[in-house]
Amino acid sequence: MTDIARTFQTAPAAVPRDNTAKYLDSALDSEGFACPDWLVPDLEDGTAPDMKAEALENVVDRLPEHADAFPGEIWPRVQWAYDDEGAREQGREEIRTLVEEVGEHIDGVVVPKVGRLADVKDAAGVVADAEREFGFADDAIGMAVIVETAAAKSDLREISLFGSNSRLDALVFGPVDYTAELGGRELDGERPEWGGLLEDLSNEASANDLVAIGGPYDRLFTERAGVTFYNGDGYADHVEREARVGLDGSWSLYPKQTIQANRIHMPTSDELARDVRKIEAFQEAKSGGTGAVTVEGQMVDEATFKNFVNTVETVRTIDERHPDQTGEAYEDELLERALTVDTTWE
Amino acid sequence: MTDIARTFQTAPAAVPRDNTAKYLDSALDSEGFACPDWLVPDLEDGTAPDMKAEALENVVDRLPEHADAFPGEIWPRVQWAYDDEGAREQGREEIRTLVEEVGEHIDGVVVPKVGRLADVKDAAGVVADAEREFGFADDAIGMAVIVETAAAKSDLREISLFGSNSRLDALVFGPVDYTAELGGRELDGERPEWGGLLEDLSNEASANDLVAIGGPYDRLFTERAGVTFYNGDGYADHVEREARVGLDGSWSLYPKQTIQANRIHMPTSDELARDVRKIEAFQEAKSGGTGAVTVEGQMVDEATFKNFVNTVETVRTIDERHPDQTGEAYEDELLERALTVDTTWE
Amino acid sequence: MTDIARTFQTAPAAVPRDNTAKYLDSALDSEGFACPDWLVPDLEDGTAPDMKAEALENVVDRLPEHADAFPGEIWPRVQWAYDDEGAREQGREEIRTLVEEVGEHIDGVVVPKVGRLADVKDAAGVVADAEREFGFADDAIGMAVIVETAAAKSDLREISLFGSNSRLDALVFGPVDYTAELGGRELDGERPEWGGLLEDLSNEASANDLVAIGGPYDRLFTERAGVTFYNGDGYADHVEREARVGLDGSWSLYPKQTIQANRIHMPTSDELARDVRKIEAFQEAKSGGTGAVTVEGQMVDEATFKNFVNTVETVRTIDERHPDQTGEAYEDELLERALTVDTTWE
Structure with missing residues (x-):
């Protein structure tokens, strides 16, 4: 099961270049903070209609050689739409081919534009059939769905409950399709933020042990005084908003975005220092015997304490997988304290 | 079926003037941008208790002569309340009278203060009985409900699902009653914004092909330095917030509000120019063959593209009904491009 | 049944001082605006693990002598957690002891960290068993639950419906545990505000005649230019935000917080003056006979009117219980007008 999903980086699986797998190749070779926790070779909207076949070939061709060395997980996005049987038919074929050809190299498939619960179950059934046909263990291939239709949002609680005991592992937000379906508009440069939906996504994911991932941010570049440059402020604000409400990760369209989202979804040095310090101070004060210690003007009870421990545990998980990050x-001294501090409450 | 509902203008159906139908008459005669998409002759809170009978007479008297020439739809608001049998009894009588006397001149009835699903079904049953009794086809008379009670919000998903295959066509927000029922307060001049509710209303309407309309804005006038004037900024901000999350229309209490809401719920000239330009640029770039074209620093995939097309299609619908608007x-040249640009994705 | 719950003040039931009941004693002796509507002797997170037994003894010891003189309600918080059988076992014992020893002095028990509906029903069953065993009437002992898990939020509608005809009287928000469970983070000094959850809490409470109470604010003190002082601005903003969306009361950790929350959850002098004036103006204008009177630039219909009346009725309730407040x-003259103005609509 997935234990980190700070970044969900989609890469078009075929583009009209000499090397049509250019973006897929570079993502598979990414290093350090530019390496996403989830790499999502995109057979859906990121790939032009006339290159879908080549996109699937590229995935089938590249994974056997590169997947094992890739430190993250690999989750191809297939075609699907609750309101388009043609898209679903292509999705079924893509899932079959992926499981047959590279089933041992992928962690799951990402299914977009799902509708109500019945549609999500249909997609899960397609994966189950492919597992059986090609000799994989039950639930060997995971599934993530993109919540980007009014129907899926309406059924979010039921879909998430289904996820609590099925191959459904993750909920990903798709704001562009979602906004289009609801008829939302950008006015005065402001788009709807869908804050209620993000809260619900985070809640239902937590209630059912699913991963929750935010939506893409497509204002990749910005312009000022004649110069166009990477919109690092816009993306960082976007990711911070998602992290605040408890989403586990953010969608990345670009290596620089992956670097930022990987960074933001891990504790800052200040956060880690603060929470390690508070745990240490609490452990000292605890000897006094009260359950309501005040540390730096803040009451610390078991619930507050758990927040501090969350910070430390995230760092420990990342350290195990990516000691370079x-x-x-x-700082060495801080990391050492984080890895060794006593995080028990009683 | 309703295809535009930018404005939902209530007009008291009787007021204590020489001509008690003064506001109804002027609304039926409204022209240009002051003409609402939905005119709502109000038999409920807008009409004084001692004038209810005259209000109903005014509606029955005026519609036969003026309804055909009115370019919008006509939806009288009747009395109703989930927690007041007296109000429901009056509502039943009003619905019967309206269907019998002017059934062919109205598009539906607006039912306020509905409670849980069972109450909405009761109201729908009253309309069905009247249709049968007076020889109308099934579902000839539509129904809109005002979501303004905690019970209706609690059952919003179920009520909306009922709307997917019933005469229920529209969900309208009623913030004043809603705030009163929840005990919400205005503090430091700020009222609750009910942003979560608006998201849910827009979502459930979209999931079930219903129209979603925002709530009234009653700060009609504002005062500064001794002068009282129309509060055009306050209302425009209110309508923009509703448009952003995908509500189809806004409530108007006043002709100037109707002008503004009609304008805001249609694309601005800049929006239209931008989206037409992006569609045109995309259609050119598409010949290059990739599904992920970058236009003006923004990635354009099928989902993004659908947003641009929404803009153009709204303009085409309004143009068909209100070429004057x-x-x-x-500008002529921009409108011509909007009416002719190729909006197909593949 | 509870009719005011402006303040929900937790007090650790045992602390490591000479008088281990110090905080409980001072809360029971509180006067004027420092007296909470609900006093919550805390056996859970506010009391250290090694003092739990003494905490329960303190409650059993103090209530018989002081409860009758205390003008508010008394609701001890017991231990409980949907995911910890040990905590539930302790909670069951605590509930039994409280009902047996001081059942006639408490209004109910507060159960934290409940999960889905089934867990809430289990807790209610424990109270029912204790009532029977110790000879109390059915539903003599109320129950409040703290909504602070993803599971409880997911089932909020079902839990609240259960509350409409059971001993469940109140929903309290627990943001610290909730944020920890969802993995939410404080970034740039900003915490998630859970605005969608607060709206839902207020709605479901209103739909089922339950009391809704906000979460604790633990930044008790703030520091500036070398001086540490009570963070009265931070807490007041917090409480105002809760009052705006219709929560009935706020959580207090400290007597100064109780003073502020009691004040904010009652109408300000300006609000009362404004709403009394609007009711008076409306009653005069009503003689003109229209249902849509404009008072100070605002349309007044029955729904608007109800908001004004809410203000006056809250003041009347507080006046009955706490004439000192x-x-x-x-001002005497304003209070007199509030107590005597005609609040009937028709």
Whole structure:
């Protein structure tokens, strides 16, 4: 099961270049903070209609050689739409081919534009059939769905409950399709933020042990005084908003976005220092015997304490997988304290 | 079926003037941008208790002569309340009278203060009985409900699902009653914004092909330095917030509000120019063959593209019904491009 | 049944001082605006693990002598957690002891960290068993639950419906545990505000005649230029946000917080003056006979009117229980008008 999903980076699986797998190749070779926790070779909207076949071939061709060395998980996005039987038929074929040809190299498939619960179950059934046909264990291939239709949002609680005991592992938000379906508009440069939906997504994911991932941010570049440059502020604000409400990860369209989202979804050095310090101070004060210690003007009870421990545990998980990232992000002395501090409450 | 509902203008059906139908008459005669998509002759809170009978007479008297020439739809609001049998009894009588006397001149009835699903079904049953009794086809008379009670919000998903295959066509928000029922307060001049409710209303309407309309804005006038004037900024901000999350229309209490809401719920000239330009640029770039074209720093995939097309299609619908409005809002050359650009994705 | 719950003040039931009941004693002796509507002797997170037994003894010892003189309600918080059988076992014992020893002195028990509906029903069953065993009437002992898990939020509608005809009287928000469970983070000094959850809590409480109470604010003190002082601005903003969306009361950790929350959850002098004036103006204008009177630029219909009346009725309720508070908060002449103005609509 997935234990980190800070970044969900889609890469078009075929583009009209000499090397049509250019973006897929570079994502598979990414290193350090530019390496996504989830790489999503995109057979859906990121790939032009006339290149779908080549896109699938590229995935089938590249994964056997590169998947094992890739430190993250690999989740191809197939075609699907609750209101388009043609898209679903293509999706069924893509899932079959992926499971048959590279089933041992993928962690799951990402299914977009799902509708109500019945549609999600249909998609899960397609994966189950392919597992059986090609000799994989039950639930060997996971499934993530993109919540980007009014129907899926309406059934979010039921879909998530289904996820609590099925191959459904993750909920991903798709704001562009969602906004289009609801008829939302950008006015005065402001788009709807769908704050209620993000809360619900985070809640239902937590209630059912699913991963929750935010939506893409497509204002990749910005312009000022004649110069166009990477819109690092816009994306960071976007990711921070998602992290605040408890989404596990953010969608990335671009290596620089992956670097930022990987960074933001891990504790900052200040956060880690603060929470390690508070745990340490609490452990000292605890000897006094009260359950309501005040540390730096803040009451610390078991619930507050759990927040501090969450920070430390996230760092420990990342350190296990990517010691280069924790080594770069934190001072040695702080990291050492984080790895060794006593996080027990009683 | 309703295809535009930018404005839902209530007009008291009787007021204590020499001509008690003064507001109804002027609304039926409204022209240009002051003409609402939905005119709502109000038999409920807008009409004083001692004038209810005269209000109903005014509606029965005026519609036969004026309804055909009125370019919008006509939806009288009757009395009703989930927690007041007296109000429901009056509502039943009003629905019977309206269907019997002017059934061919109205598009539906607006039912306020509905409670849980069972109450909405009761109201729908009253309309069905009247249709049968007076020889109308099944579902000839539509129904809109005002979501303004905690019970209706609690059952919003179920009520909306009922709407997917019933005469229920529209969900309208009623913030004043809603705030009163929840005990919400205005503090430091700020009222609750009910952003979560608006998201849910827009979502459930979209999931079930219903129209979603925002709530009234009663700060009609504002005062500064001794002068009282129309609060055009306050209302425009209110309508923009509703448009952003995908509500189809806004409630109007006043002709100037109707002008503004009609304008805001149609694309601005800049929006239209931008989206037409992006569609045109995309159609050119598409020949290059990739599904992920970058236009003006923004990735354009099928989902993004659908947003641009929504803009163009709204303009085409309004142009068909109100060529005077599109003629006034857009330059001829831009309108021509909007009416002719190729909006197909593949 | 509870008719005011402006303040929900938790007090650790045992602390490591000479008098381990120090905080409980001072809360039971509180006076004026520092007296909470609900006093919550805390056996859960506010009391250290090694003092739980003494905490329960303190409650059993103090209530018989002080409860009758205390003007508010008394609701001890017991231990409980949907995912921890040990905590539930302790909670069952605590509920039994409380009902047996001081059942006639408490209004109910507060159950934290409940999960889905089944867990809430289990807790209610424990109270029912204790009532029977110790000879109390059915539903003599109320129950409040703290909504602070993803499971409880997911089932909020079902739990609240259960509350409409059971001993469940109140929903309290627990943001610290909730944020920890969802993995939410504080970034740039900003925490998630859970605005969607607060709207839902207020709605479901209103739909089922339950009391809704906000979460604790633990930034008790703030520091500036070398001086640490009570963070009265932070807490007041917090409480105002809760009052705006219709929560009935706020959580207090400290007597100064109780003073502020009691004040904010009653109408300000300006609000009361404004709403009394609007009711008076409306009653005069009503003689003109129209249902849509404009008072100070605002349309007044029955729904708007109900908002004004809510203000006056809250003041009347507080005046009945705490004439000292209304006497301190309002000028005599205004209070007199509030107590006598005609609040009937027709």
